Amino acid sequence: MLFGSSAALAGSASPVPADSTRIIRLSSLEWPPYTGASLPRQGAITAVIAAALASMGYRLEVQYFPWTRATALIKHNSPFAGYYPEYFSAGLAREFLISDPIGSGPLGFAYHAAAPVQWGSMADLSTYRIGVVEGYVNTDEFDTRVRQGKQMVDAAVNDKQNLRKLAARRVPLVLIDRRVYDHLIRNDADLRPLAPTLRFHPRLLEDKQLYICFRPNAEGARVRAIVNEGLKRIDIEAVLAAALSAGGAN
Structure with a gap:
């Protein structure tokens, strides 16, 4: 059983199908103003990912854990395709498939x-x-x-x-x-x-770029490709700025 808070976020783009195969599940931590179950749009970085997925016809579901558990779940059997947000390192690139940048801090x-x-x-x-x-x-x-x-x-x-x-x-x-x-x-x-x-x-x-780390397997590669294509279809900085403003940050 997984312990933590969870929530779904569809984004603000075109309607997203309810089909469970069109849901992408990620793990994260409470790291306001970027991520958090109680934040507007679940945080600025979550809003970016949700918007990117919505542009591809997918819905995002996030479950929140302490950081070490959020990352460890991707190395073991769990429903999550990846975790976020993460800074890039060469070591992580050897362990996971890394997305294109989803914002910066x-x-x-x-x-x-x-x-x-x-x-x-x-x-x-x-x-x-x-x-x-x-x-x-x-x-x-x-x-x-x-x-x-x-x-x-x-x-x-x-x-x-x-x-x-x-x-x-x-x-x-x-x-x-x-x-x-x-x-x-x-x-x-x-x-x-x-x-x-x-x-x-x-x-x-x-000024650190932020990323999603995906499982290093075929499913991780599939989801990364969906996210990366979605990121190309949205204005990342505009989504980030709007979500930060909604949460009282800048």
């Missing part, structure tokens, strides 16, 4: 207002223990430095836990998407009171 660092950190290169960060989320891909350079022991990290189960650690000054920096940071600070009841103590560094690490 500004990845950077949050810091404590009482202890700002200035940096110009990754080497400048080597003396800091940086909060990351367990199982997340970050940037190639950052993750390589972590593997090589050149960058200290402190892993949390999610972004919210990392921001609480930052507010308590248990870590000096947290690696996080700027839109995710903004959404959590504005909307999470536990984090709102901490907002005056936290800041997002103006220097971005990277």
Whole structure:
């Protein structure tokens, strides 16, 4: 039995058949404003995928899990063709079939207002223990430095836990998407009171493209082809912007 929240989303394009063979099932996590069962259109990135599938006559169904479970389900017997959203890495490309980009997000660092950190290169960060989320891909350079022991990290189960650690000054920096940071600070009841103590560094690490990872088999290849063709038929940035606006983000 699968545990998590689930929902279906048809998108805003032409009517989608109710035929169960025209349903694409994906796993994801609660990562507002990009994904989430309670968000308008289930989040901005979900809206992009739903619109792409609707343009091809398919309907999207998403089930939400903690991140490590959302990704692990694709490696085992489950009803999901893939998971999202994911940053690209060479390692993932060897494990999964990767979609065309489904949007992007500004990845950077949050810091404590009482202890700002200035940096110009990754080497400048080597003396800091940086909060990351367990199982997340970050940037190639950052993750390589972590593997090589050149960058200290402190892993949390999610972004919210990392921001609480930052507010308590248990870590000096947290690696996080700027839109995710903004959404959590504005909307999470536990984090709102901490907002005056936290800041997002103006220097971005990277504007990261987001992708779907599909099973590395014939079914994964079939669904990837459907999604990729659908992405060509829609204005990804327009759908993303509209969904972000509907959710109060930018």
